[in-house]
Amino acid sequence: MLVVEVGGEPVGQVHWFPAYYGPQSASKALRLGVALVPEARGRGYGSAAQRLLAEYLFSTTTVNRLEAGTDLENIAEQRALERAGFEREGVARQSQYRDGLYRDMVIFSRLRDDK
Secondary structure (H helix, E strand, O other): OEEEEEOOEEEEEEEEEEEEOOOOHHHEEEEEEEEEOHHHOOOOHHHHHHHHHHHHHHHHOOOOEEEEEEEOOOHHHHHHHHHOOOEEEEEEEEEEEEOOEEEEEEEEEEEOOOO
């Protein structure tokens, strides 16, 4: 986890954890997430933080794939991920249980070779 700061003040965090697609270490991806305080949302900080985190992870690890997901209704985060260089891959239907309901998630990825 890393802290997102703006002007020296903490406004959120970014985190990552492994997602495995096979038994070999080269099959490991990293799944990213971001959380910002409400006052910091809608200002581009999330996009910048996710873009910088992707650049950091690609420069300090051998992982080839980064991925992120967000609720289907969370259009702002979908746009933030696209601005951070992630590509929409599809919808994982009813993959997240929150507030008493199963919810669809949009899955995004960014590959080492993506520009």
